[in-house]
Amino acid sequence: MKIELNGEAREGVATITEAVAAVTDARRGIAVALNGEVVPRSEWDRPLADGDAVEVLTATQGG
Amino acid sequence: MSLPPLVEPASELSVDEVRRYSRHLIIPDVAMDGQKRLKNAKVLCVGAGGLGSPALMYLAAAGVGTIGIAEFDTVDESNLQRQIIHGQSDVGRPKAESAADSIREINPYVDVVIHNTVLDNDNVFEIFEQYDLIVDGTDNFATRYMVNDAAVLLGKPYVWGSIYRFDGQASVFWADQGPCYRCLYPEPPPPGMVPSCAEGGVLGVLCASIGSIQVTEAIKLLTGVGDPLVGSLMVYDALEMTYRKIKVRKDPNCAVCGPNATVKELIDYEDFCGSVTDEAAEAVIGSTITARELETWIKEGRDIDLIDVREPAEYEIVRIPGSRLIPKGEIVSGAALADLPTERQAVFYCKAGVRSAEALAAAKAAGLKNAVHVQGGVLGWINQVDPSLPTY
Numbered sequence: 001m002k003i004e005l006n007g008e009a010r011e012g013v014a015t016i017t018e019a020v021a022a023v024t025d026a027r028r029g030i031a032v033a034l035n036g037e038v039v040p041r042s043e044w045d046r047p048l049a050d051g052d053a054v055e056v057l058t059a060t061q062g063g
Numbered sequence: 064m065s066l067p068p069l070v071e072p073a074s075e076l077s078v079d080e081v082r083r084y085s086r087h088l089i090i091p092d093v094a095m096d097g098q099k100r101l102k103n104a105k106v107l108c109v110g111a112g113g114l115g116s117p118a119l120m121y122l123a124a125a126g127v128g129t130i131g132i133a134e135f136d137t138v139d140e141s142n143l144q145r146q147i148i149h150g151q152s153d154v155g156r157p158k159a160e161s162a163a164d165s166i167r168e169i170n171p172y173v174d175v176v177i178h179n180t181v182l183d184n185d186n187v188f189e190i191f192e193q194y195d196l197i198v199d200g201t202d203n204f205a206t207r208y209m210v211n212d213a214a215v216l217l218g219k220p221y222v223w224g225s226i227y228r229f230d231g232q233a234s235v236f237w238a239d240q241g242p243c244y245r246c247l248y249p250e251p252p253p254p255g256m257v258p259s260c261a262e263g264g265v266l267g268v269l270c271a272s273i274g275s276i277q278v279t280e281a282i283k284l285l286t287g288v289g290d291p292l293v294g295s296l297m298v299y300d301a302l303e304m305t306y307r308k309i310k311v312r313k314d315p316n317c318a319v320c321g322p323n324a325t326v327k328e329l330i331d332y333e334d335f336c337g338s339v340t341d342e343a344a345e346a347v348i349g350s351t352i353t354a355r356e357l358e359t360w361i362k363e364g365r366d367i368d369l370i371d372v373r374e375p376a377e378y379e380i381v382r383i384p385g386s387r388l389i390p391k392g393e394i395v396s397g398a399a400l401a402d403l404p405t406e407r408q409a410v411f412y413c414k415a416g417v418r419s420a421e422a423l424a425a426a427k428a429a430g431l432k433n434a435v436h437v438q439g440g441v442l443g444w445i446n447q448v449d450p451s452l453p454t455y
Contacts, residue, residue: 026252026253026256028249028250028251028252028253029204029248029250029251029252029253029256029257030248030252031247031248031296031311033309033310036308036309036310037309037310037311037312038246038247038296038309038310038311038312040246040312040314040315040316041249041314041316042314042315042316055309057232057296057298057309058252058257059204059225059248059251059252059257060225060226060227060230060232060257061201061202061203061204061207061225061227061251061257061259062113062202062225062226062227062259062260062263062265063110063112063113063114063115063199063200063201063202063224063225063226063260
């Protein structure tokens with residue numbers, strides 16, 4: 001199964017939790033968008049499908 | 064999703080106001096009705112810094128009738144690269160006063176309200192209640208979560224924006240109509256993971272890109288035109304020059320706006336966001352020296368290994384003489400543990416003392432029992448030992 005993770009093709013990633021782990025060690029202060037829609041943390045175990053685009057966003061504090 | 068206007072129209076515009084706002088008045092979607100709503104609107108901008116500067120200036124120029132400025136800081140030279148509401152002659156003045164003067168110069172028909180105070184749990188409700196809409200231009204997670212929670216608890220909409228280096232994000236959070244900040248980011252990142260603009264830098268003009276989105280959204284909400292960013296996160300990448308919209312839903316488990324909310328009043332936001340990790344807070348006890356003590360150690364010829372844990376770009380700007388660079392990330396990840404001294408006493412420093420505390424915790428965990436860090440970092444050194452060096 002191939003997905004797109006932060007704009008790059010990726011294999012062997014089955015859930016959002018695994019996708020996050022592939023990008024960062026952090027579990028807090030990040031949001032994940034699946035196909036352009038943010039997925040609440042409680043649904044991160046949702047299985048990914050072939051062709052899914054996952055984007056891991058980091059909170060920034062600057063102003 | 065279009066929404067009804069947030070504000071009722073003022074009874075009339077004066078002849079001078081009609082002349083001033085003519086370019087708005089001839090836009091059919093704004094017209095006289097929309098401009099009268101702006102005149103009647105009360106908008107609070109939290110922070111008169113990077114985002115607050117363009118936001119306040121455009122809110123004023125647009126004719127928002129009452130503009131509040133919540134800001135406690137004073138203007139510093141390092142602000143002027145991006146905080147365009149302040150000028151050279153404002154250095155040292157309270158930002159709220161400097162910003163108020165600029166607003167009055169841009170548009171004398173604006174009623175400016177100065178809140179020259181630290182926004183905190185004791186005053187945030189009282190201040191927010193006076194306004195229809197809040198624009199969040201603060202620079203730290205603790206205040207951002209407090210602004211969110213206070214807005215949710217009061218049922219107020221607010222326009223949120225944040226910036227870092229070349230990246231910006233913006234949204235409208237309004238729990239009555241859509242998600243709040245905690246629906247997007249339920250918790251702040253762990254302390255030290257996400258640098259502030261003071262630590263990591265920010266492209267000055269990025270403030271205008273995001274601040275102007277915030278004002279655009281404010282005007283849309285106040286006048287009821289277009290589709291505001293309720294339920295949408297705008298993500299801007301200046302290097303790629305892309306704007307992308309990401310949908311955000313209300314999180315059914317949201318701690319403050321969900322059906323089973325656990326946050327029903329304001330909490331301790333410093334504790335929630337943590338300025339340093341627990342490990343770092345413990346590591347510094349009995350292992351902290353002042354910049355003056357470091358100076359004495361150096362003069363005495365004490366056998367120390369002075370390690371700067373900032374980023375290379377910061378090291379290039381200013382450093383304590385005799386130091387070498389190992390960025391904090393490499394120490395904390397373990398990648399640079401082999402570079403740490405085995406015999407000599409390690410002395411860590413960073414810009415202000417937070418990152419060095421985390422490096423110290425990692426070093427102690429790796430067995431460097433006598434390691435210490437310098438309180439106040441290189442800024443403390445400049446302040447106490449060598450004021451001729453540049454600050455940043």
